[in-house]
Amino acid sequence: MSALLVAEGLHKAYGKTVALAAADLAVRAGEIVSVMGPSGSGKSTLLHCAAGLTRPGAGLVRYAGQDLAQLTDVRRSALRRREFGFVFQFGQLVPELTAVQNVALPLRLDGVSRRAAERRAAGWMDRLGLADKAAARPGELSGGEQQRVAVARALVGGPKVIFADEPTGALDSVAGEQVMDLLNDAARDTGAAVVLVTHDSRVAAYADRGIVVRDGRSFDPAGVR
Amino acid sequence: MTMRSTFLALLEGQAQHGYDLKRAYDQHFGRSRPVAYGQVYTALAKLLRGGFVTVEPGEGDGGPDRKIYKITEAGVTDVQRWLDEPEDPEQYLQSSLYAKVISALLTGRSAAAVLDVQREKHLEAMRELTRRKRTGDLADRIICDHALFHLDADLRWLEHTATVLHELAGQVRR
Numbered sequence: 491m492s493a494l495l496v497a498e499g500l501h502k503a504y505g506k507t508v509a510l511a512a513a514d515l516a517v518r519a520g521e522i523v524s525v526m527g528p529s530g531s532g533k534s535t536l537l538h539c540a541a542g543l544t545r546p547g548a549g550l551v552r553y554a555g556q557d558l559a560q561l562t563d564v565r566r567s568a569l570r571r572r573e574f575g576f577v578f579q580f581g582q583l584v585p586e587l588t589a590v591q592n593v594a595l596p597l598r599l600d601g602v603s604r605r606a607a608e609r610r611a612a613g614w615m616d617r618l619g620l621a622d623k624a625a626a627r628p629g630e631l632s633g634g635e636q637q638r639v640a641v642a643r644a645l646v647g648g649p650k651v652i653f654a655d656e657p658t659g660a661l662d663s664v665a666g667e668q669v670m671d672l673l674n675d676a677a678r679d680t681g682a683a684v685v686l687v688t689h690d691s692r693v694a695a696y697a698d699r700g701i702v703v704r705d706g707r708s709f710d711p712a713g714v715r
Numbered sequence: 716m717t718m719r720s721t722f723l724a725l726l727e728g729q730a731q732h733g734y735d736l737k738r739a740y741d742q743h744f745g746r747s748r749p750v751a752y753g754q755v756y757t758a759l760a761k762l763l764r765g766g767f768v769t770v771e772p773g774e775g776d777g778g779p780d781r782k783i784y785k786i787t788e789a790g791v792t793d794v795q796r797w798l799d800e801p802e803d804p805e806q807y808l809q810s811s812l813y814a815k816v817i818s819a820l821l822t823g824r825s826a827a828a829v830l831d832v833q834r835e836k837h838l839e840a841m842r843e844l845t846r847r848k849r850t851g852d853l854a855d856r857i858i859c860d861h862a863l864f865h866l867d868a869d870l871r872w873l874e875h876t877a878t879v880l881h882e883l884a885g886q887v888r889r
Binding site: 528695696702 | 874
């Protein structure tokens with residue numbers, strides 16, 4: 491099966507600091523790929539470039555055959571909303587909105603009516619064991635619950651790829667495992683691929699395969715044997 | 716030692732036939748390595764000789780499988796002693812992986828490649844354990860977690876060693 495998302499030869503520098511020197515990533519539909527590496531290795535920058543959140547200095551990112559660099563900002567942003575979902579280390583929920591409104595947000599930004607968006611959001615909240623937290627604001631939720639809301643928000647638009655950057659990094663091991671179980675099950679059931687950036691090998695073990703990033707360079711450890 | 720003690724613990728829970736003891740052992744402890752009948756009866760014979768269990772004829776034809784094994788006071792004390800005694804922490808100071816890393820550096824080969832190959836091997840094992848854990852009951856999860864945390868510790872060592880290889884090479888070749 492050909493890759494749904496391909497990043498090739500990515501370079502990215504912030505001033506004189508080189509974050510990516512030669513990084514590749516290929517993700518097939520429905521697979522979970524972990525990206526591991528030490529702090530500062532460039533793994534998050536690779537995720538940001540592959541997701542179209544950051545423009546690489548050089549290299550190519552293709553999603554479903556489209557070169558992201560060729561898209562206008564508006565089209566790239568629409569593609570991110572419709573095709574991608576995001577989970578970050580700290581849920582990055584909007585504190586003023588309720589949990590269900592946070593989950594519904596990507597749909598609302600895409601023009602879905604409030605009622606329809608919140609109905610779909612409530613379905614995902616229910617599935618992730620958050621049915622009784624719909625009206626709570628993020629500040630009233632535990633860290634694990636906030637991450638489950640973030641997972642629901644990532645899934646609500648029916649993404650083809652979920653980008654998860656240290657999704658359990660701020661959680662204890664039990665809450666982290668619960669979030670990973672839910673993310674894994676939801677991705678497998680909906681056929682979404684997941685790019686899973688983590689420094690935790692127990693989280694990476696949910697993936698079908700993994701790559702390693704070190705000093706801005708990626709390599710596939712399965713290919714070294 | 717562990718198998719003998721777990722037999723005693725199972726008998727403390729309930730007096731039983733050798734056959735049932737094997738089944739109980741396999742259910743709780745022998746998940747990936749069931750115990751052979753021969754091992755069960757050899758262990759029971761030793762426990763009998765040591766006064767840790769007694770045997771009574773069960774109902775039925777009186778064959779060897781019908782005997783019921785019961786724990787004695789000495790057996791209960793032995794279980795308590797076993798539980799009270801902490802295990803020696805394994806220190807892995809003679810790790811073969813450590814030996815490979817040093818040998819690679821001594822011979823001018825790539826120690827990073829040794830670490831990379833091992834990392835993938837460890838991750839493969841962790842993926843398999845994670846799959847197994849997700850389909851098992853709570854006891855399965857706990858035993859898989861035990862293995863996962865140990866493999867995770869190894870991987871942290873691999874990552875740490877990868878970051879100091881250059882310095883280590885300098886020291887080893889001095």
